[in-house]
Amino acid sequence: MEVCCKKGGDECYGVQELKLLFEISERLISSRELNKDLTPILRLVVEHLGAERSFVTILNRKSSRIAIEAACGLSSSQQARGSYTLGEGVIGRVIELGQPVVISEISKSKLFVNKTKSELTRDGQELSFICVPLMEDNQVNGALSVIRIYNPNISYEEDVRLMSVVGSLIASVAHYQQEKLEELELLRQRNRDLKTQLDSDLQPKGMVGSSGKMRDVYGLISMVAPTASTVLIRGESGSGKELIAESIHSNSQRDKGPMIKVNCSALPDSLIESELFGHEKGAFTGADQKRTGRFELAHNGTIFLDEIGDLPQATQVKILRILQEREFERLGGTETIHVDVRIIAATNRNLEELIESGEFREDLFYRINVFPVYLPPLRDRREDIPLLVDHFIEKFNKRNDANIKRITTTALNMLMVYSWPGNIRELENCIERACILSRDGVIHSYQLPPTLQTADSTNTKSGGGLMDSVERIEKQLIIEALTSTGGNITRAAIQLKVTERMLGTRIKKYGIDVWRFKQVG
């Protein structure tokens, strides 16, 4: 096949052209992000044509604005300035009319608006501007432009022809990628909407935490709440069992009915039955009036039996009967009382072990263990800590009419590494205390309780004396200042209101590695 050969030399122009187009199409086909991959393609065009610069402008159909998408030979500020309206300047006109335009000497042209504020001549030589439309399906989506040194002996026809081919390659891939991106963005948006809807549907009111483990719990709650099933909530003390019970009740069909709470471990054995089932007048010494028990009070609602593992054996039998037959008698009474009550039980004890040791009835266990919900301890869902901290700060700000704005990174880090044996209750107390201690609207690490001030979390050896505590606080303050100033000793010293020299001495004394705080990039 004979290739159109306009120039002589080692390699004829037609073969070079084909090579260029082949390389450009290969790059375009394998491109994943066109705007990133366009610059090397423009570089190839610039090199091939011996040009100065080249850039691609894209028309945004919604705003009718034209902006530079990628460039070779333009600085980022020049690129940012390259914004046109339809019909404005050469580029605006090419895109509006869908026709190529060539300006042989741009310094003499009125049409060339030079929005990018680039040089109009190069070393005293005139520059030419060649601009072709990017067409796809008879629609103009943008333009490909090249600026090269003016040479009256070169025909621009060749350049326009080559650039039109490159332009149509870019346009078809851009169009395809644009469609794919729009489709992907649409799917992402739909996914986000569904997720938000699902999260807000599932997350019970007043419950904070979006960790995977908590989302599983929310899922279980949303499934079991509308049913009449007995629920057993298991989890360590302070992990939020009562909150879960409340949300099961408020999301059930009994939400208009009462929610009665009984802490089975708080009542002595002698009182528990009278508390739960009530008593008739004269049932025992001191029972000078009839009393309605909690089960009766919970009629048409929910009863929450907290710490069910602490119930005495005799009471366990009566609860079993209620679960099976929904009936009981008051202490000292003969009348059988029927109730419509949903039971939610909770425990932080190992019921299986209690069954083994004979302290808990196996038949009752199977009756209450219909739908167990296991609440993970806080140390297993540390990602919820920042959200919980914000939640509690807001809660205490409201309650105390205070204005605590934030917690320092060091303090938050200490909360993140602590093991939280008392779970969310302990975290809540810890934040309440720190909010009271804070004097500058910020929670600092030294305002956290001593249990958190361990060698592990502060990286200091713990000691018991006053001087040890002072040193620990001093070190923490220095670390916080270095963290907030990105390791800038001058600014850290100003923040701490000490001289740089004094700060330097302390940094040395505590062996603080300042480089650790330097911001990268």
Ligand SMILES: Nc1ncnc2c1ncn2[C@@H]1O[C@H](COP(=O)(O)OP(=O)(O)OP(=O)(O)O)[C@@H](O)[C@H]1O
């Ligand atoms: N997910 C949560 N979001 C916000 N606050 C929570 C959450 N979980 C628990 N809390 C708060 O933590 C405290 C302890 O929670 P709760 O009383 O429900 O724990 P518990 O497991 O029932 O404790 P115990 O076993 O000691 O009875 C409460 O003040 C509660 O409001």
